[in-house]
Amino acid sequence: MATSRRSNNTSLSSSIHERRQVQARIRALQQRTNAVHEELSRSSSVAKIAVHDVERAYIRITNEYREQRDQLLQSLHHVNKNIKESTHELDGIRKSLCTAQSFHLPLNSPRYSNDYEVHEMNAMVNDIERVLNKISQQLKQFHFMPSHGHAMGKTLGTIRVKNTNREETALTSPESFIDQYYSRHNLYVYKLYTVDLDISAKWVISTIEQRIFLCDIEGEVRIFSYSRDLHRQPLLRERFHLSNIRLISSFTATQNYLIAFEIDTQILTLHTHHGALLLRLYFPYDPIMIIRCDYHKKNQIWTCSRTKRHCYQFNINHKIKQVNVLDQLDFTKPISNILIDPIGISCDEQDRVAIHDVNTTTSDRLLLFTNNQNIIIPLDFVKHFDKLLSSRIERVLLVPKQPNLIVIVYVPQSSTTNMHEICIVDISLQPAQILHCLSEANGIQNIDVTLSGELVYTVTTPTNKRTPPKMHIYSLIY
Structure with missing residues (x-):
């Protein structure tokens, strides 16, 4: 009897437990159903608002389009009317001129008088000027661009500069398209010298007269004497090591200093041209590149910082x-x-400054700042059509004493080969054209242009080859 009671109690408790589990599952399903219902309601409300916004935007755009179309049709009607009136008046003037040229009065005619003839001619000239001025004013009111045309000089914005000589102006964008054929008009490029080096020179500075400065990332410096007038290859004059603590990330040379920047310590060091340390100072501007600009005033430099965008x-x-x-x-x-x-x-x-810009919106372009205006020059036209994604532009240089030329170092396939191309581009042409291209299979470390118009660049050491690094000098005759 006791056993049957225990079994009944056990079955009852298990039944209650199962019922509670079912009730818990039902409550969970109810909560889930309510959450899904709320989400559906919210989504439906958002969808209705979105549809309403789209309808309003469509109506607004349609109305704006209709207004612009009506204004354009009205303008075209006025233009056609003015053209007809102007054409009629011009035809009358032509007939009057033809009649005046073909009609001759007899000498004894009372109308043959110099004063009267001048009076008539002045009246005719006044009528012609009035009609032409009217036509000119009508043409100024409407500007039409042909279907194949492009807006020249489109204002993109302004950049403030501190120098009062460089006024605040707007960046303008000249048209630049890809030319299928390279123009070699009046440009001659040929090799002058090749020099073996004992360092892998990361920087080349050749714009200081009669000298070429080379430096690697460890601070090894080589100074060559070179002048085009001497008609001989560069001669090594000095070799020394800079007093740097860490690896060098930027280097340049001015009239009196060798300037090196250590990115790890944010330290700028100044040395003489013989390697003596003059000064070490903290330089918080984080430059990715330092160049000399002391063509007129000694010891001036420009720095470019990508991280600070300055x-x-x-x-x-x-x-x-x-x-x-x-x-x-x-x-x-x-x-x-x-x-x-x-x-x-x-x-x-000429105090021009060129910035190589690689923003993700317009890809490569050159921002050229001059004393009079600021110009945007697209650079993608130098890239090969089939290598737009795999290629890159590493360096852009202005050419001294040749304001219409720039030098571009281009890498067609950066992921598969080390080949570089040096492109000489004429930016004064519309569109800009590539005048000449040089190919370097071993890759280019750095490049500079002398004041005499010579390309000086160093190449990397070929892999698995016991050949020394080299410096090449090419002459540009334009």
């Missing part, structure tokens, strides 16, 4: 133990919704 011009003087900012280009704010990404800088003796 380019600064400094005056260098080791006696005051500091650097003074002379000018700056600020790219921290977007210009026409384009955030400029500077990766390189170049300048020349």
Whole structure:
């Protein structure tokens, strides 16, 4: 009897437990159903709002299109009317001129008088000027662009600079298209010299007269004497090691200094041209590139910082133990919704500054800042059609004493080969054209252009070959 009671209690408790489990599952399903219902209601509301917004946008765009169409049709009607009136008046003037030229009065006619003839001619000229002025005013009111035309000089924005000589102006964009054929008009390029090196020179500075400065990332410096007038290859004059602590990330040479920057310590070091250390100072501008710009005033440099989106011009003087900012280009704010990404800088003796911009919106382009205007030059036309994604532009240089030329170092296939191309481009042509291309199979470390118009560049050491690094010099005759 007791056993049957225990079994009944056990079955009852198990039944209650199962019922509770079922009730718990039902409550969970109810909560899930309520959540799904709320989500559906919310999604339905959002969808209705989106549909309503699309309908309103469609109606607004349609109305704007109709208004623009009506205005355009009305303008075209006025233009056609003015053209007909102007054509009629011009035909009348032509007939009057033809009649005046073919009609001759007899000498004894009372109308044959010099005063009267001048009076008639003045009246006719006044009528012609009135009609032509009217036509000119009508043409100024309407500007039509042909279907194959492009807007020239489109304003993209302004960039403020500190130098009063470089006025604040707008960046303009000249048209630039790909030319299928390279124009070699009046440009001759030929090799002058090849020099073996004992360092893998990362930087080349050849714009200082009669000298070529080479430096590697460890601070090894080689100075060659070279002049085109001497008609001989460069001769090694000095070799020494800079007093740097860490690896060098940027290097340049001015009239009095060798300037090196260590990115690990943010230290800028100044040395003499013989290697003596003059000054070490903290330099928080994080430059990716340093170039000399002391063509007219000694010891001035430009720096380009990609991380800070700034380019600064400094005056260098080791006696005051500091650097003074002379000018700056600020790219921290977007210009026409384009955030400029500077990766390189170049300048020349005409105080022009060129910035290599690689923003993701327009790809490679050159921002050229002059005293009078600022110009945007697209650079994608130098890229091969089938290698737009795998190629890159590593360097863009202005050519001293040749304001219409730039030098571009182009890598067609950066992932599969080390081959580089040097493209000489004429930016004064519309569109800009490639005048000449040089191919370098071993890759280019760095490049510079002398004041005499010579390309000086160093190449990397070929892999698995016991050949020394080399420096090549090419002559550009334009």
